[in-house]
Amino acid sequence: MEHHWDAKRLTELPGRYRATLINKVAGYKTAHLLGTKAADGSENLALFNSVVHIGANPPYLGFILRPTTVARHTYDNIMATGVYTLNAVSAPYHKNAHCTSGKFPKGVSEFGACGFSPVYREGFAAPFVAESRVQFGLTFVEEHLLCNDTRLVVGRVEHLFVPEAALGPDGDVDLEVLESVAIGGLDSYYTGTKLGRYGYYRPGEALEELP
Amino acid sequence: MEHHWDAKRLTELPGRYRATLINKVAGYKTAHLLGTKAADGSENLALFNSVVHIGANPPYLGFILRPTTVARHTYDNIMATGVYTLNAVSAPYHKNAHCTSGKFPKGVSEFGACGFSPVYREGFAAPFVAESRVQFGLTFVEEHLLCNDTRLVVGRVEHLFVPEAALGPDGDVDLEVLESVAIGGLDSYYTGTKLGRYGYYRPGEALEELP
Numbered sequence: 001m002e003h004h005w006d007a008k009r010l011t012e013l014p015g016r017y018r019a020t021l022i023n024k025v026a027g028y029k030t031a032h033l034l035g036t037k038a039a040d041g042s043e044n045l046a047l048f049n050s051v052v053h054i055g056a057n058p059p060y061l062g063f064i065l066r067p068t069t070v071a072r073h074t075y076d077n078i079m080a081t082g083v084y085t086l087n088a089v090s091a092p093y094h095k096n097a098h099c100t101s102g103k104f105p106k107g108v109s110e111f112g113a114c115g116f117s118p119v120y121r122e123g124f125a126a127p128f129v130a131e132s133r134v135q136f137g138l139t140f141v142e143e144h145l146l147c148n149d150t151r152l153v154v155g156r157v158e159h160l161f162v163p164e165a166a167l168g169p170d171g172d173v174d175l176e177v178l179e180s181v182a183i184g185g186l187d188s189y190y191t192g193t194k195l196g197r198y199g200y201y202r203p204g205e206a207l208e209e210l211p
Numbered sequence: 212m213e214h215h216w217d218a219k220r221l222t223e224l225p226g227r228y229r230a231t232l233i234n235k236v237a238g239y240k241t242a243h244l245l246g247t248k249a250a251d252g253s254e255n256l257a258l259f260n261s262v263v264h265i266g267a268n269p270p271y272l273g274f275i276l277r278p279t280t281v282a283r284h285t286y287d288n289i290m291a292t293g294v295y296t297l298n299a300v301s302a303p304y305h306k307n308a309h310c311t312s313g314k315f316p317k318g319v320s321e322f323g324a325c326g327f328s329p330v331y332r333e334g335f336a337a338p339f340v341a342e343s344r345v346q347f348g349l350t351f352v353e354e355h356l357l358c359n360d361t362r363l364v365v366g367r368v369e370h371l372f373v374p375e376a377a378l379g380p381d382g383d384v385d386l387e388v389l390e391s392v393a394i395g396g397l398d399s400y401y402t403g404t405k406l407g408r409y410g411y412y413r414p415g416e417a418l419e420e421l422p
Contacts, residue, residue, distance in 0.1 A: 001374070001375040001376075002373065002374050002375060003374070003375055003378060004333070004370065004371070004372050005370070005371045006333065007269070007368065007369045007370075010269070010371065011268070011269060013382075015267075015268060016381070016382070017382035018267050018270070018382065019267040019268070019382070020381055020382035020383055021267075021371075021373075021382035021383075022267040022270045022368070023264055024382070024383060024384040024386070025345055025371065025373055025384045026241055026243075026262055026264055026297075027241040027242065027243070027262070027299055027345075027386060027391045027392075027393070028240070028241060028242075028386065028391060028392075028393035028401075028403055029239070029240070029263075029264075030237055030238040030239060030240060031238065031239075032238070049264075050263045050264060051237055052240075052263055052275055053233065053234055053237055053240075053260075053261060053275070054357060054358075054359060054361055055277075055359040055361060056226075056229050056230040056232075056234060057229060058221070058359075059221055059229070059233045060357075060358065060359060061237060062275070062357075062363075064263055064264070064273070066266075086237075088238055091406060094406055094407070095407070095409070095418055098409050098412060098418065099412045099418060101412060102411070102414050103413075104414050105414070108414075113414065122217065134236055134238075142357070142358050144355040144357070144363065146265060146273075146353070146363075146365060147265075147271065147353050147365060148265060148266040148269075148271060150266060152355065152357075152363055154357060154358060156218070157218065157221060158217065158218045159215065159216070159217055159218075160215070160216045160232075160236065161214070161215050162213065162214050162232075162236055163212070163213050164212040164213060164214055165212075167214060167232075170227070170228060171224075171227070171229065171230070171231035171232035172231055172232075172235060172396070173232065173235040173395075175235070175238060175239065175395050175399075175401070180238045180239060181238075181239075181406070182238070182239035182393050182401075182403055184384075184386050184403070184405075184408075185383070185384070187408050187410070187421065188383075188386075188407070188408040188409075189405070189406040189407055189408075189409075190239075190386070190393075190404060190405050191404050191406060192393055192395070192401035192404075193402050193403075193404060194395075194399060194401050195302060195305055195392070195400040195401060195402060196305070196306070196399070196400055197395075197399040197400075198306070198309050198398055198399075198400075199398070200312070200313070201309060201310045201312060201313035202313060202314075203313050203314070203315050203316070203319075203324065207306055207309065207310060210398065
């Protein structure tokens, strides 16, 4: 049996049911902790499941910022300083990462409250997450205001740190070695198991499996 | 040992190495087949790993379209018809999905060439993928041209089909039951294993695990 909703029935759903459904049904998403520093020196850390690849040359990443998010500090800090970090969530820290979405008292940093350590590297002004195995340092490039008042924020990669153990000879990265986590909806966390890696498909030829 | 690239060293990398690295290192991404129909009636199917949640009320999804993609037909068809479908890739069909990225002769649809069946439902003008367990029908809402000539395309969900077997009482969706697939980079496919699902975290309270 299959369930069908049209636009009208989606609108009539209870808000919480609809939010859970729509967030989850789109599948596995990226999981990153976004680190910023305010003008007053306080450090902020927020969980995002919306990082997307924008380009490789130069390397650009984007993420979606909701209008009423608890991570509003994130936006203010990026605008004030022009820099931020994206840090991959790994399995051993997925519960800690989830906790960063809580509402903490003013003056309390999600870093300390959730068991993460801010680290400053290569003179970059935003804090990286020491516990993350993949760390990006980015400079703000542009923002786009979308139809429902969310924003797409685009940044250029200024620094990238990756463990050698996860790097293949061709630039491939082993997400299983990294114990990288995927997010489902706003509340579920997954590890991945590789089905396969394949070469570019040429019609009429066999699909090539890559190591 | 850890590898570090700054912006200059990233620029100096061989193009293919950099593309593989930057695409893969950002982690697990959504996997969808995007179905469109041209004004002349021909059907097009293209694989995307960049679907992001934009909003739940009303439900909006976005995706990133590259300037030089082989799936350029996708853009032309969406602009001409105003509608498209997003269809989840499941494990049994991940190789078929990968093959849609190949360059096919003019007049050959990726549907038939890659073993997928177009299906028209509820009077919606764009073809759904019969083999996909989660199917979205969307109308084009807006596009945003980004700094590197990629585009963010935003659509509103007009139809959503989900198997009852994967639906929880609160709108939760079981991605493992769906055998949903995540993509790593442009070439790797993964299934997910749930680590946990958690309630909203309130500082000072224990983290609640959800079923």
